[in-house]
Amino acid sequence: MTLSDRSTTLSATTTTGVAVTARELRREYGAGLSRVVALDGVDLDLAAARFTAVMGPSGSGKSTLLHCLAGLDRPSAGTVRIGDADLARLDDRRLTRLRRDRIGFVFQKFNLLPTLTAEENIVLPLAIAGRRPDPEWLRQVVAAVGLTDRLGHRPAELSGGQQQRVAVARALVTRPWVIFADEPTGNLDSRSGAEVLRLLREAVDTLGQTVVMVTHDPKAAAHADRVVFLADGRLVDELHAPTAGQVLDALTRLEAGASPVGR
Numbered sequence: 001m002t003l004s005d006r007s008t009t010l011s012a013t014t015t016t017g018v019a020v021t022a023r024e025l026r027r028e029y030g031a032g033l034s035r036v037v038a039l040d041g042v043d044l045d046l047a048a049a050r051f052t053a054v055m056g057p058s059g060s061g062k063s064t065l066l067h068c069l070a071g072l073d074r075p076s077a078g079t080v081r082i083g084d085a086d087l088a089r090l091d092d093r094r095l096t097r098l099r100r101d102r103i104g105f106v107f108q109k110f111n112l113l114p115t116l117t118a119e120e121n122i123v124l125p126l127a128i129a130g131r132r133p134d135p136e137w138l139r140q141v142v143a144a145v146g147l148t149d150r151l152g153h154r155p156a157e158l159s160g161g162q163q164q165r166v167a168v169a170r171a172l173v174t175r176p177w178v179i180f181a182d183e184p185t186g187n188l189d190s191r192s193g194a195e196v197l198r199l200l201r202e203a204v205d206t207l208g209q210t211v212v213m214v215t216h217d218p219k220a221a222a223h224a225d226r227v228v229f230l231a232d233g234r235l236v237d238e239l240h241a242p243t244a245g246q247v248l249d250a251l252t253r254l255e256a257g258a259s260p261v262g263r
């Protein structure tokens with residue numbers, strides 16, 4: 001069972017084909033001597049219905065970028081647009097509603113509620129929004145992530161890979177404009193990780209889902225259509241449809257402090 005029999009295409013406003021836009025994005029933490037510039041003027045357009053990976057050395061600003069793009073953190077300066085929403089113009093209540101209704105999240109640590117069953121976790125975003133699940137869509141999502149016979153289990157009764165598949169189903173169930181994934185395979189063995197990446201890839205290919213993923217793993221990034229590289233809070237390189245080897249080469253150059261060459 002796949003998601004491919006679903007004809008609806010998901011995305012933010014796509015007349016431009018762009019789902020998320022960042023302009024002159026800055027995020028500073030602290031002040032004075034302890035000031036850290038985590039993002040130092042990032043301009044980025046993320047295409048709708050594409051899978052984008054964000055990579056870079058430790059501390060380069062990947063998580064900060066993801067959090068600012070997803071409305072989990074407010075930038076110090078600059079703008080983020082998701083579809084036709086300018087996040088800076090939304091007060092906290094509207095921003096919370098946009099995150100709840102329009103954005104799906106997958107985190108490294110799964111972030112499932114331990115007292116709820118797999119099914120209750122999957123439909124939680126809808127329940128919070130006071131929306132009823134579309135039974136047919138729910139059935140397809142659950143089947144696609146391979147959890148049909150695990151719906152009554154609580155997270156502690158599921159493997160890490162199964163828990164992350166619950167989290168992917170929870171992200172898909174609202175048909176969000178964008179799914180943001182922060183190290184979604186970071187806590188998984190390679191087989192479970194590959195399964196989660198396959199699911200995200202399938203959501204992009206068959207639903208037109210937009211996915212943005214932070215990862216340290218070149219093999220994970222090679223599932224993406226585009227990989228953007230950060231160093232010291234700036235975008236410094238990118239690859240399209242890369243192999244894991246090309247991603248590793250680019251990352252190695254960055255970690256060695258070299259500028260990109262050869263493409």
Ligand SMILES: Nc1ncnc2c1ncn2[C@@H]1O[C@H](COP(=O)(O)OP(=O)(O)OP(=O)(O)O)[C@@H](O)[C@H]1O
Nearest residue numbers: 029036037038056057058059060061062063064065
């Ligand atoms: N809440 C915070 N307060 C102060 N500094 C912060 C805070 N969050 C992040 N930073 C700093 O901002 C910079 C970017 O951090 P960020 O977590 O975005 O990097 P990253 O590329 O995701 O790192 P990693 O790969 O190690 O997870 C780092 O120097 C970090 O120490």
